[in-house]
Amino acid sequence: MPFTLATWNINSVRLRAGLVSKLMTEELPDVLCLQECKSPVDKIPVEVFQALGYTHMVARGQKGYNGVAIFSKIPMVEAGAADYAALGHARHIAGKLENGVTIHNFYVPAGGDVPDREVNEKFGQKLDYLTEMRDAFHADKPEKSILVGDLNIAPREDDVWDHKKLLKIVSHTPVEIEHLAQxxxxxxxVDITRQDIPEGLLYSWWSYRAKDWAAADKGRRLDHIWATPDISNAAHSSRVHKIARGWEQPSDHAPVFATFDL
Structure with a gap:
């Protein structure tokens, strides 16, 4: 049975519950993964999303900071939550669908402004977080799994508006790209988005600082959908729902979609 999945850094699920509902109503994803929910789990407006058919939720939350949630129309049970780098942050939640697919939803630390762990603790935390993700997946090889989220790294040259200008900017530095590759x-x-859209500039984030983000179009592809090789060939129809970046009081991220015939 095919299902469509979307991932979106919402930048406050309570503030933007209306935008979440709009996406659910207009685009009809079967599963929606949110990051940066900025809410304790008990304050997430679950009833709003349940009324739209998203009767299953797994989540980890914090007041005003971080937070991840998976909403699903398909029956789903929680399948774990990791605290990589021991930050005490709500940055990972996993859910297992009734078809046996496990979905990992991540919000990788942004890493601050200076790409040097000696002077910027947050950058070190980001690298440590990715290292522990790497080690966890190396130790316990995932199968029939999807990994999504705001990974806060744009790995390819065509994942940013200017490769050379951003080489020393956090999210596109060589050390981050190497950590993500590992x-x-x-x-x-398998990077499903780039499996479906192998060539060309592609972004999912545009800074709030741009006076006219659409005209400037200085974006980065920070939001990702990956899948294990045993199900990667079942994926198709990847897209970035760029229009959502232009909605009223938007997140600075746009939702990313993929469909899986499983």
């Missing part, structure tokens, strides 16, 4: 390789994860 994490991806440890689980043999």
């Amino acid at each position: 994490t991806q390789d440890s689980g043999k994860w």
